[in-house]
Amino acid sequence: MTAVADFSDLWDPRPGWLNTASYGLPPRPGWEALQAALRDWQVGATSWEPWDKSTTRARESFARLVGADAADVFVGSTVSAAVAPIAASLPDGARVLVDDIEFTSNVYPWMVHADRGVEVVAVSTDQFVDAIRPGIDLVAVSAVQSATGTVLDLAQVIAACKEIDALLVIDASQAVGWLPLDVTGVDALVAHGYKWMMSPRGATFGYLSPRLQERCRPLHAGWYAGRDIGDSYYAPKMQLADDARRFDQSPAWFCYVGAAPALELIEQIGVETIHRHNLALANEFRAGIGLPPGNSAIVSAAIPGADEAFAAAGIRAAVRGGNLRVSFHVYSAQADVQLALEALDGLVKT
Structure with a gap:
């Protein structure tokens, strides 16, 4: 069975990129074709x-x-x-x-x-x-x-x-x-x-x-x-x-x-495979901030001070409608979730 991990070397994300809802990171084949x-x-x-x-x-x-x-x-x-x-x-x-x-x-x-x-x-x-x-x-x-x-x-x-x-x-x-x-x-x-x-x-x-x-x-x-x-x-x-x-x-x-x-x-990876991967990470993050499981790769939450905490930790996300917005995609990893939760430590009640 195809797994997202089989393709992880096709991206080079800097840790803490949680903003695909703003723009996605190019896979190496796309980047190299463009450079050529x-x-x-x-x-x-x-x-x-x-x-x-x-x-x-x-x-x-x-x-x-x-x-x-x-x-x-x-x-x-x-x-x-x-x-x-x-x-x-x-x-x-x-x-x-x-x-x-x-x-x-x-x-x-x-x-x-x-x-x-x-x-x-x-x-x-x-x-x-x-x-x-x-x-x-x-x-x-x-x-x-x-x-x-x-x-x-x-x-x-x-x-x-x-x-x-x-x-x-x-x-x-x-x-x-x-x-x-x-x-x-x-x-x-x-x-x-x-x-x-x-x-x-x-x-x-x-x-x-x-x-x-x-x-x-x-x-x-x-x-x-x-x-x-x-x-x-x-x-x-x-x-x-x-x-x-x-x-x-x-x-x-x-x-x-x-x-x-x-x-x-x-x-090649398969949308169903990407869907499972993204939801698993999003729901791990949701659990970490005290939210029930959801069905979206985008998580929106009202967490006062979160934007400043993320900026201090080098995490790139977004604020929309006054709420923190994080988004997970194929190149996201559990390490990104943990980095985000550590940055929010003390700001959320679980």
């Missing part, structure tokens, strides 16, 4: 086409990770830009439901359409499913909440959306790479790769269901969205790809050079 491409760029050793092959590899790997057909996956640069064509497709007066702690990349793209009557309704996490009622046209929510680490009951949300025929858009930036996911029943799933997929910032992936592809206009269409990329360089004819690739943004090549090996390594 940068060296080639520096001296003009190659054309761009070899770099661009990484975009195809990354697209196909992402599709496998979320149970999608690669023909239904597009690439881009940010979550907000990926969501924008969906928001533009909403009719005037549409109502969008979001969590009141939703990261704004999955909120602002809907809110900017307020001038044509699009209304964003925000409710608390514990009331979210009950708020999926007739009158809601689209549900936009994260698979894992950035601020709290709360894991969405995706099956329940899918069922509620289906009952009222509402579109469902999932931001999976805090999920893909450690949480098993499948796009069945989802209309769109978008994720930036620089967190749990351990890719350079600038590599974003999105799944669009066939029904949503038909509703959306490819607002970012350029040469890379052409049916034949090599024949799409110059005006005035336009023949876009027939599949989700027509929603591609022209990729930042080097980001995908680093992304492809990272995603393929996640596949």
